[in-house]
Amino acid sequence: MNETLSTDTLNTDIFTQRLEEKSRLLQQCQQSKSFSSCSKCESFLACETRQEYVKAVYESMSKGQQGGFDFN
Numbered sequence: 001m002n003e004t005l006s007t008d009t010l011n012t013d014i015f016t017q018r019l020e021e022k023s024r025l026l027q028q029c030q031q032s033k034s035f036s037s038c039s040k041c042e043s044f045l046a047c048e049t050r051q052e053y054v055k056a057v058y059e060s061m062s063k064g065q066q067g068g069f070d071f072n
Contacts, residue, residue: 015060022056025049 029049038050
């Protein structure tokens, strides 16, 4: 049981670290373009940095579990 908790904690830390890194990269991009939001950027829909950030947010919320995540 403790091994499972350790693995869960490790996974949580990995997802949190990824989210923090992607958030930092996204903020750097926004600052470099003098934007306060991605929605002001012409690359908004096709932006790889933003897509990676959104994926990291989803993964941090679901802790890597696929399917069954409820956004409501």
